[in-house]
Every structure is written in structure tokens, then in C-alpha cells.
Amino acid sequence: MTVSSALPKIPDRGGPAQPLLTVRGLTKSFGLRMPFGKYSQSFKAVRDISFEVGKGTTLGIVGESGCGKSTCARLIAGITASDSGEVLLDGQEFWTPGATIGREMRRALQMVFQDSSSSLNPKMTIGDTIAFGAKVHGMPRREAEVLAQELLSKVGLAPHEYLHRLPHQLSGGQRQRVNIARAIAVGPRLLILDEPVSALDKAVEAQVLDLLLGLKKEADLTYIFISHDLNVIRFIADEVAVMYLGEIVEMGPVADVFSRPSHPYTQALLASRLSLDPADRPTSAPLRGEPPALGEKMAGCPFRTRCDRSADVCAERAPMLESVSTMMPRHQVSCWIANDGAARRGQVGGKGV
Amino acid sequence: MSYLHADGGAMIRAGGRHAAWPRFMKQKAAMAALCFIAAICVLAVGADIFAPEDPYRTRVAMQFADIGTTGRLFGGDELGRDILSRLLYGARISLVMAIVPVAVALVIGGALGVVAGYRGGIVNSIIMRCMDVFYAFPSVLLAVAIAGALGPGIANAIIALILMFIPPIARIAESVTTEIRDHDYVVAARLSGAGTLLIVGTQILPNVAGPILVFSASQISVSIITASGLGFLGLGVTPPHAEWGSMLAALRQALYVNPVVAMLPGLMIFSVSVAFNVAADGLVRALGTKQ
Numbered sequence: 001m002t003v004s005s006a007l008p009k010i011p012d013r014g015g016p017a018q019p020l021l022t023v024r025g026l027t028k029s030f031g032l033r034m035p036f037g038k039y040s041q042s043f044k045a046v047r048d049i050s051f052e053v054g055k056g057t058t059l060g061i062v063g064e065s066g067c068g069k070s071t072c073a074r075l076i077a078g079i080t081a082s083d084s085g086e087v088l089l090d091g092q093e094f095w096t097p098g099a100t101i102g103r104e105m106r107r108a109l110q111m112v113f114q115d116s117s118s119s120l121n122p123k124m125t126i127g128d129t130i131a132f133g134a135k136v137h138g139m140p141r142r143e144a145e146v147l148a149q150e151l152l153s154k155v156g157l158a159p160h161e162y163l164h165r166l167p168h169q170l171s172g173g174q175r176q177r178v179n180i181a182r183a184i185a186v187g188p189r190l191l192i193l194d195e196p197v198s199a200l201d202k203a204v205e206a207q208v209l210d211l212l213l214g215l216k217k218e219a220d221l222t223y224i225f226i227s228h229d230l231n232v233i234r235f236i237a238d239e240v241a242v243m244y245l246g247e248i249v250e251m252g253p254v255a256d257v258f259s260r261p262s263h264p265y266t267q268a269l270l271a272s273r274l275s276l277d278p279a280d281r282p283t284s285a286p287l288r289g290e291p292p293a294l295g296e297k298m299a300g301c302p303f304r305t306r307c308d309r310s311a312d313v314c315a316e317r318a319p320m321l322e323s324v325s326t327m328m329p330r331h332q333v334s335c336w337i338a339n340d341g342a343a344r345r346g347q348v349g350g351k352g353v
Numbered sequence: 354m355s356y357l358h359a360d361g362g363a364m365i366r367a368g369g370r371h372a373a374w375p376r377f378m379k380q381k382a383a384m385a386a387l388c389f390i391a392a393i394c395v396l397a398v399g400a401d402i403f404a405p406e407d408p409y410r411t412r413v414a415m416q417f418a419d420i421g422t423t424g425r426l427f428g429g430d431e432l433g434r435d436i437l438s439r440l441l442y443g444a445r446i447s448l449v450m451a452i453v454p455v456a457v458a459l460v461i462g463g464a465l466g467v468v469a470g471y472r473g474g475i476v477n478s479i480i481m482r483c484m485d486v487f488y489a490f491p492s493v494l495l496a497v498a499i500a501g502a503l504g505p506g507i508a509n510a511i512i513a514l515i516l517m518f519i520p521p522i523a524r525i526a527e528s529v530t531t532e533i534r535d536h537d538y539v540v541a542a543r544l545s546g547a548g549t550l551l552i553v554g555t556q557i558l559p560n561v562a563g564p565i566l567v568f569s570a571s572q573i574s575v576s577i578i579t580a581s582g583l584g585f586l587g588l589g590v591t592p593p594h595a596e597w598g599s600m601l602a603a604l605r606q607a608l609y610v611n612p613v614v615a616m617l618p619g620l621m622i623f624s625v626s627v628a629f630n631v632a633a634d635g636l637v638r639a640l641g642t643k644q
Contacts, residue, residue: 103546121542
């Protein structure tokens, strides 16, 4: 990145072919505390999630509220301890359950949070907040201040005007710009953006998205972009993962998933998307019912209670994430009916080839 | 190098922590209270200069002398000592016993509360349950019991008061820290690689300090009254030292002879504690803790 003072760039290890982030079997359960009882029940917030994010790409994660998107982000970042699973950053172990993450490793992955006000220390000036991380990593105070100024102007805020302000003196969009500047101040390789634009109005949202796209190119970043807004995902992401009840139900390149959604849940999400064309708006809710209550034990496919086309096998065994077809190996879906290969092995009558 | 410039950039007047003092100055009552406290402090520190008489010099002729008597401007006590001088010298001990216990409890209780809140889990349970034990007793009774067990003396009275103030301060610190701990800015600081000490120092303490300070300031008046209460019961200073509470106890005999003189130490206790309360309220508004 073209700033005069910056922390040393984290060297690339595996070359462009090696994914920057590899997540394998990420799982997390939370206990539901019952009155007068111990943790008598638990629910899996994130179940056995695996995916890869290529260098310089953006993975979008979509899903409805409570589907585990944010938990997933916090598990990857090591904020919340996971039950099992592993996360590799450029082929190197980022964390293992129970271990602490080294300081140098830490700075490779940064996060931007949804609530722009609670993610800035109310007692710290904007300049100090941005310089904080760089100073933690040993940058002298003076240099860190210069870096903070340069980053402020990079995110579109005049340094002399904003450097000494406190967060409550900024608007939501300005605060989110500061959050972005703070995140990139330590020279990360991967940014996890947890609904960074959800709380902003549409005009500001577009500005922040543009800013993110520009920074990504300039600072050679990779993004995981979490959102419930499919239009935003389509705009910014290269690949998309659709989550339902803590699982990825469909994943693939944005173009494929958006043009040929295979999972009934993805189809419903896409059908409920807002459109500018009045003739192209859904008249009835595309999805019936609500997700099952927390802690409810369910055999088979987690989506079958809301699905129109469930077969016998759906109630018996949970589907796996598999390629939709051999033609599109990267477009994967976890559905007995949508997936030829799975259907063949799952003995869904009449659908085999 | 910038991509886009500002969304509106609404100009908001500079404020924040630097504005706390101007906001305090705007409050007339709080400023008056602060000036009163400052004046008492000056008089107490300079008692050697301001006191017209040796506070220990007895004159039988001046026993329970009236206000305005020559040489006994504010009257005389049961041994004919000068009340004005004794009030000034007594202010030293009374102010020390007002501020020192709260200040020490602020440090100890604040530290305990922040550790309990930040670590959570079993550490929190151990610390806070210990604090709860103190809550089982009414606080004044607790102070009297501790001071009684340790025996009379200023140091023991201060220890008793410190122990009385630690639990409520720790409780406030714990609840505020617990609330702040999971804020995203603390998480972000952790993500940037900062260690626990640095996070507590830069992210937690500056945000916990306001509420704890405000609460502690409001406890200063409680401390004065309790300290005077201990003195009244003979658990504070030992005679012949002057302290407002013990003076009040000694002057009880004068209540029927010369009630105005007998009330003077009480009046001092009352006015100083009210002043501390008003100043503490001003601090609350200035810091905007109750938003």
C-alpha cells in the first residue's frame, strides 16, 4: 500500500494458487441455560463449516438473522473459541482450539464490525484509535501518527479535521470509514467485514462499498463479506456462501449461484430480493414458516420443515455439500433433490442418471 | 489518494472529555460547593496560621463560653478550649477521613471490580461473592464493628471506612467493566494484537473511570458522616485531638447550656457533606454519565 510509513508487509507463502484462508470443520455449540438447571440443552450455532477463500478474492456470506454468520466470523478470527475445526491462513495454522494466537499472526486478519459506534472507543480520538494497532506492533508513536493521517485521507476523511475528534462527533458512515482505516492500519491480508454497511443508508452504503473495492485492489486484500443483502453481495463478492441454521447450504461463484440457484433456500432468498422493477416484485412471501427453535434436535435436512419439495430421504439423512454437476465443480449445494450426484447415491426415486 | 470525500462532514463543536471542566463551571451550585470545600481545605491546611488560639489550651473560665466572647470567638467547649481553633484543626482530620478512605477504596475496589469484570467466570464469582459477604451487614454497622474490633484511633477508623467502601465501588466497577468488555472496540483492540494489560489500560479503564469516579465522589459525604459517627462513639480519634464527630459528642453536655455552640461541629459536618454531594452531582452532569 502506498503509505510512507507502514508495518512490514506480511510475506506471501504458498503463491497465488494456495487459498489465503482455509476453514475445515468449524463447529460451535452454545449451551442454552435452563432455569434451575445446568447446560441441559445446547444448539449448534455453526455446524461443520468448511470453505476456502482465494487470494485477492471476496467471499460473501449470506443468510437470515441468527443463521450463524457472525458467529462464523468470530470463530475464524479467534474471538470466540470454537469446539472443533481448524483455520489455515496461507497454509499456516492460524489457530487451533484452546491455543492463543501469536501477535505477528494476529495482524494478518482484521475485522470490521456492523455497529460502527460500539466498535470505536468513545474515549479515544480517531487518530489514536487508528494508530493503536500499529503501535502495538512496535511502530514508533510519530510514525504511527503519520500513518493514521495517511489512512484517514485514504478512507476519504480530511486528516486535519478528523484526527483529534472523538467517535460521537462523527456520522455512522464516517465512523465506518474510521473502522476500515483502523483495520488496515496493521497491514492485514484478510479483512472480515461483518455487515459493515447494514446500518448505513443507501447512499453512504454505496460510497463505503466503493471505498472497500478500491482499498482491496490497492492494499492487496482478501475479503470475507458478511451481509443479509443479496444485492450488496452480488456487487462486491466473487464467491458466495449461503448459510442456513449454521450450515452452508449452497456455495459457488456469484454468477453461478445468482443465475442458477440450486438450493430451495437460496431460491427463496433470491426471490425475496428487492428489485427496481415494480413488475418484478414478489407478491407473496417466497418462504413459509420460521426456522426451527433453538436446541430442537432434527434428523435429516435442516431445511425440510420449510421446503416444498422434500422427499423421504430428506427426513432420514442430512445432505452433504457437493458439486451441483460435474460441469460446475465449484458450485456446491447441500440438497438431496437439487444435486444429481447426491440424488444418485441418496436413492431419490426417478432422479438418477 | 482519497477515494471519496466525506459524507456531509457535519461540523460538531469540539467536546468530549476536554469539555467536562467547562460544563462543571457552568453549574453555579456545584461551583459554589467546590469553592466552599476549597476554602475549608485552605483553612484546615493553614490552621496554624488561621487559628486564633492553641486548640489544646484549656481555660476553666471559658467553659461553654458564648459565641462572640473575646478570645473564644465561636465559644468554648467543656474544658474552655477555643471551639473555632478546634474546628479548624479538626477539619484536618475530618477531611482526611472523608477523602482518604474513599480514595483508597477507589483504587482497591476499582481494581477488584475491573479484574472481576474483565476476567469473568470463576474469578468474577470468587471476588464478587467475597464482596457480597460485606453486603450482608448494614454498612455503618460494619464500620462500627470493624473499628470496634480494631480499637480506637484514626488509622483503625480509616481501615474500617476503607473496608466499608470497597464492596460498593467494586460492584460498580464490575458491572461497568462486564458491560464494556464485549464491546466491539475491545474486541478490535484484541484483534490488533494488544495484550491484556494494554487493553485494560487503554480501552477499559478510561471508560470505567467516569462512573466509578462519580460514585466515589458521592461517597465522600457518606465517609464524613460515618467518620464523624465513629468519632462520636469514641471509635475515631483519641482525646485530646480535635475531630468534628468527637467534638459533637463532647459538646452534648452543652446542649442545654449553650445549644448554638454545641451545634457548631454538627453544622460543619452537615455543610461539608452537603457540599461534597452537590459537587458530586455537578461531576455527574459534567461527565454526562447519566445520558
